[in-house]
Amino acid sequence: MKFLNQVVIVTGASNGIGRSIAEHYLKEGAKVVFADIDEAASMEIINASNYSENAAFIKTDVRQEQDIIQLMEKTQQQFGEIDILINNAGKALFKSIYELTLDEWEDVLHTNLRSVFLCSREAAKIMKQNENGGSIVNMSSTRAYMSEPNTESYSASKGGIMAITHALANSLANDQIAVNSIAPGWIETKHYEDLRAIDHEQHLSKRVGKPADIARACLFLTNRDNNFITGTNLTVDGGMTVKMIYEED
Structure with missing residues (x-):
């Protein structure tokens, strides 16, 4: 249990990818803060967990600066420190x-x-007090470098996340805080069993992604043994973005 007693904040933890990330850290012995606006969904997950004693919910609207400040303060008050931040809400x-x-x-x-x-910014103020620094993972998207029509706001935000990641890695390096991003491809969070054969076969991996694929990537990037990795983006997309796709007759 490489994350035993480490304190992890996961934003947007009440469903989908965020839920899987939070659950994976709990299974690895971490103390996990569910930072979300949906208290009912978060508490349902926590109460059903075998590791509920290591989980806490702090209601957080990530659009509000004061909510974020309070999130970090309350986490430190309850658990004493912050080791890992997963910026997943979106x-x-x-x-x-x-x-x-x-x-x-x-x-x-x-x-x-x-x-x-x-x-x-707020988590780093607390992380830098740690003997071993900390780790931040930001959730970008393959839409940071490829798009569909009518996705301007989403694509711009995800491209910005990839850029701020390497900026933060530079700014926080002296405080031993590693900062990386993950760019998920197609991650099916609700109806995996309803996917078609072509949905899976178009991927080099021959399957559509699952939330657990992203959770395992977070565990890898935030493992202290891997602190040589910082300022980079990890694409987890079943190989879709390395394919050359042409129209054929």
Whole structure:
């Protein structure tokens, strides 16, 4: 249990990828803070866990600076330190650029990107007091470097996450805080059993991804044995972004 008694904050932990990340750290002996706006869903997960004594919920709207400040303060008060931060909270919006409003644009950017800056800034203030520093993982996306139509706000936020990751890695290096990002591809979080054969076969891995694939990537990047890895992005997409795709007759 390489994460025994380490304190981990996971934003957006109440469902999907965030839930799997939180559950994996709990199984590895960590103390995990579920930072989310959905208290009911988070508490249902915690109460059903075999490791509920090591889990806590702190209601957090990552769009709000004061919520983030309180998240870090309460975590330190309850557990004494912060070792790992997983900036996972995010939202997607598929809407024509001709109809996308400024408020909608800013909501996505504040949720996905500004929150990474704020959470990392506040967590680092506490991490730098640790003997072994800490580790931050930011959830980017393969949409940081490839797109579909009508994804401007989401793609921009995920590209920004990839860029702020290597900036933070430089800024926090002297405090022994490693900072990396993960770019998931297609990760099916709800109806895996309903996927078609072609959905799986188009991947080099021959399957669509699962939340656990991203959780294991987080465990790898935040393992103290791997602290030589910092400032980089790990693409976890079943090989989709390295394929050359042409229209054929």
